[in-house]
Amino acid sequence: MQRLSEEDPQVIGAYRLLGRIGAGGMGRVYLGRSAGGRTVAVKAVHPHFALDTQFRARFRREVESARKVGGAWTAPVLDADPDAAVPWVATGYVAGPSLTEAVAAVGPLPEPAVRAIGAGLAEALAAVHGLGLVHRDVKPSNVLLALDGPRLIDFGIARATDGTASLTATGVSIGSPGYMAPEQIVGKDVTGAADVFSLGAVLTYAATGEPPFTGDSSAALLYKVVHEEPVLGPALTGGLRELVTACLAKDPAARPRPGELARRLAGPPGASALVQPGWLPGPLVERVSRQAVELLDLEADGAAPGGNAPSPHA
The missing domain is CATH 1.10.510.10 (Transferase(Phosphotransferase) domain 1)
Known part of the structure; x- marks a missing residue:
């Protein structure tokens, strides 16, 4: 996870941003927290997509479809604003590597x-x-x-x-x-x-x-x-x-x-x-545990732990 840079927003929608998780072809993904304390992954699309009205229409439709998806093995869509200056979508945060x-x-x-x-x-x-x-x-x-x-x-x-x-x-x-x-x-x-x-x-x-x-x-x-x-x-x-x-x-x-x-x-x-304690190899369990500790240690000012961002999830 990377610290927020000067070019990154501090807030998206109702979510205070704590750090940058990754970036990819569609946008950047941030770690965010709601006023109620829920931790989420917030994906903000690249600005050039925001200028395309057709993209916005498709983004709105896809977000509406994604909101319907539930189940134990998905990260649910919790919130979104396809009409924002930079469209974004927030999903449940999953503590674990790709x-x-x-x-x-x-x-x-x-x-x-x-x-x-x-x-x-x-x-x-x-x-x-x-x-x-x-x-x-x-x-x-x-x-x-x-x-x-x-x-x-x-x-x-x-x-x-x-x-x-x-x-x-x-x-x-x-x-x-x-x-x-x-x-x-x-x-x-x-x-x-x-x-x-x-x-x-x-x-x-x-x-x-x-x-x-x-x-x-x-x-x-x-x-x-x-x-x-x-x-x-x-x-x-x-x-x-x-x-x-x-x-x-x-x-x-x-x-x-x-x-x-x-x-x-x-x-x-x-x-x-099949998903029982120990289903992941030991080194990955240690990695997930460290990630969970880092999440708990995030400071109130939004500073994120140092280090490189994970592979893109955007």
Whole structure:
């Protein structure tokens, strides 16, 4: 987490900002606190998006859709103002690293942890798809790992940039090369099956430390996703490998539905049966615990602990 700089706002909406969590193609993410003491993640979009009236309309629609999303494995949308000078949205704060950060810190995760992540995210997607929504940007940086389980963030918000930003523009994408489904890349109708493909890529990354498609450029990645078979590596074995392979099928109709995926990963008890004390490797538990202590130690003037910001969640 980084301290607020002179160019950062001190307050957004009803939230006093305590520090900057990250930044990405869509905007900056801040740690905020309400007058009642609730800690939130506040995403403020880049100013150039704010000048686009079409973006504002899409942002408003996506926020309204995201507000409907609930469940144990998501970070809920709590507040938003699409009509502000700089549009913003506030979600529940999740104390834990992204999957990107976790793998960078400790390497590939053990199979029980991968299964817990997969089952939790599959249950989240089942709930979202049941509302008629599609996430469209399931990727490791949108998966946060807390002591009480994984969380999928940024439901639908990325779609607000569709038509505003080029797929290959620097720092901006509608979906993420290497994790997007083939039909998403070629412009066909996108259904919940696209999220399942992305989840298969995320689980490959969690289990092996590498995505199933790699390349030197976005164009190379997109080509491989559409035309080549995934590279899963020897670390992904047995039933988990079979499930991931099914998720990464080129044909959307051949992919399992999220509910089926959750049952095959966790059995009838569901993801909660897999998320028990110790579900995360010890070094990650220590990291989450330190992050929680830092949060408690934030001073009333809004100063944030020093250090570098986590990977972008924007």
